[in-house]
Amino acid sequence: MKHVLFMLLMAVCASTTIAQTIDSTAVSRLDPKIKQSLNIADQATYQLALRFNDIAVAKNSLYNLIVRNPEDLRYVEMLGSVYYEAGQAMSAALVSMEVLKVNDKSIASLEIAANSLEQVGALEKALPYFETLYLISGDNFSLYKSGFIQYSLKKYPEALNSMNMLVKNAKPDEKVGFPKSQVETQEVSMKAAALNLKGMIYLDQGSKTEAKAAFQEAISLDPEFDLAKENLAKTN
Incomplete structure (x- = not known):
């Protein structure tokens, strides 16, 4: 590296x-x-x-x-x-x-x-x-990637702002893929992915109530969203 x-x-x-x-x-x-x-x-x-x-x-x-x-x-x-x-x-x-x-x-x-x-x-x-x-x-996937990298670099205010923009602007037909295994990928809506990342940002900051609400909203949009379910369990 x-x-x-x-x-x-x-x-x-x-x-x-x-x-x-x-x-x-x-x-x-x-x-x-x-x-x-x-x-x-x-x-x-x-x-x-x-x-x-x-x-x-x-x-x-x-x-x-x-x-x-x-x-x-x-x-x-x-x-x-x-x-x-x-x-x-x-x-x-x-x-x-x-x-x-x-x-x-x-x-x-x-x-x-x-x-x-x-x-x-x-x-x-x-x-x-x-x-x-x-x-x-105006590519929303680039906005999602920006937010994820901001989150990875612990730039939490910037990451939260990016995800708030994405939750507001994501289109119904936009999808994000998450690996389920080495050979399988789960696709979820862009808005659900943004809400999940928003919850992760809150969780990293110790705001479990806000994180739980974000994960629950993500699951309400995509009931089979495995990563959001795993993250929701961390708020209990």
Whole structure:
């Protein structure tokens, strides 16, 4: 974990973008027709590599495209997606953070950065990306994730505020999945999930009466909500 956080710190402190680190003079010397032909070849190779699940070749093609087209963020965004889909969260986070230095409103990069940073345990760094994602997109799941991370970091007032907003704004068809076992997931309504987390916040603060009321309301919405039932038992 210390190694992961050190790598992230180094990435955040670096002020240069990909475009600034590439020798633009060498790139500019390429004949435009040759450059276009090479781009077409790498784009075709990338598509074929994805089709055959050859992640190494797909990444290599994208790196070629990035070096040849340093100002085109599309290829950097695509690289972040490839890393993320391949389960390489650390690399996915670093690439997406690079995109966000240039375009801080890239929804795809915000999603990848937030989720990847959470996966590697860098919750403090993941939180602002989830918060920004909610502010830009209005995505309620991002609001739930923000609240859960705030709760995990013991930022209780912020977490409670997030869950109050979610209880008010959650849509009936929105769901959150909770693991029941290694192979089974239980889906409950977003509002019930928010109420359960609200109860957990109260429980951590020693407010059992408020916690009990929140858990009971969550169960009234989803009577089979196992986690809420387990949490309710802790209030007795």
